[in-house]
Amino acid sequence: MKTRTILLKICSFILVTGYFSGILTATDAYAAEDILTITQNAGYQTNEFYKPKASIVIEAQTGQVLWEDNPDLKWNPASIAKLMSVYLVFEAIEQGKFTLDTTVKATDNDQAISQIYELSNNSIVSGIAYPVRDLLYATLVQSSNVATVMLANLVTAHDEAKFIHMMNDKAKELGMTNSTFYNCSGAETGAFNGYYKPEGIDQSADNVTTARDLAILSYHLLKNYPDTVKYTSPVQITIMENTPYAEVLENHNYSLPGLAYGYEGADGLKTGSSPTGGFNYAATAKREDTRLIEIVLGVGDWEDQEGELQRHAFGNAIFDQAFATYEYKQLLTKGNNTINKEEVILDQDFYGVIQRNTTPAFKLTADKVTMDTGLSQVSPTIKAPSVSFKYAQKLKALQNGTFLKNTKKKNSLSTFFVNGLLIILGLLVMALSKLFKKETAGTTKFSPILALGILLILAGIALSTYTIVIGPWF
Structure with a gap:
């Protein structure tokens, strides 16, 4: 009987130890899970060869980082650099320099650029006037290098070098601390065969940036110019309609709904690929009130064009994880609230990012309500959510x-x-x-x-x- 009792205790100990060991093992596995594992677990067929060199996911309203892997690695973004050029175009429109209906008369140089086979382009005919609106579609849907050059020249009255300096100045202003631009389109300047040649700018240099910096750029682009997604979301669109120069453009963002890697809520932003940068992807998607931005850099190798599709598998997988884990929502209402046992009056509704199925922890600091989420900001220039408040008792005394x-x-x-x-x-x-x-x-x-x-x-x-x-x- 005594032996039997001892054996039962030993078995129970082994079972309990095994149970908790399993929990710890599972926890460690989850903590060590990388983007390759996440993507494979999401059901995508991929391998180590295609694993991105860097990636990041941020929430679009707050700029808070939900995922990051090597986000400050300096990299050639290829055509994602067009997002900076588009930012400057929208800024010029906002400043009243021209409108979406303004037309740009194509030059002989523009036509020559459009005929360079090695560059991504659309058809441009010298002497024909192209609306800014159509050139934006060509830039963001077709990834047209010539359309980007035409828009840049419109902004600066054909001062190509000035536009490059504007790109770098804007990068500093936005807090992109690891970015340097040498061309407006993402294609090496030397590839334009002398038809696009910013004076004093290194023709052989690639643009350099990071996943973090591109996330910062995308954050400001969507915040300041939300209509950007109108130009990044079409799967297919016809420009110069009802003219002899009508052209159908095809989007290279295969995560748009209806395409090969269609993702629910995806509506932009930009893809990019090059021999030195591999395959890159800047994306945004919105579900309910939550909009996310992600950057995926350095998927695969230029010699293997499968990377063009694989970048979307990785992007979709980390989007899935972020959407499943976090949500952006209204957390407090304007007016009377009780926070940390204090009666306070908020100036406006308070929105923020929290993990799903958790209770937010608020802080009262000076005259601001903030929230402790454990999430970092993508840039120190982008502040975490807060809202002004007054203590109800003090306000009541004043009102009396x-x-x-x-x-x-x-x-x-x-x-x-x-x-x-x-x-x-x-x-x-x-x-x-x-x-x-x-x-x-x-x-x-x-x-x-x-x-x-x-x-x-x-x-x-x-x-x-x-x-x-x-x-x-x-």
């Missing part, structure tokens, strides 16, 4: 002060007038006391007039304080 109530404004004004008179009278009495001051043999006699003046001043101050906090005293 009659000077805030319309029905007793006259009494408040009258009271403050009397309080002021007391202070002024006290000052006058103190001044008069000096005229009657009598000194004897090195000593100064007590002056009742001076004492009266001080009392009048103190009374005026005390009654003013009473009026502010409680209300009129008469």
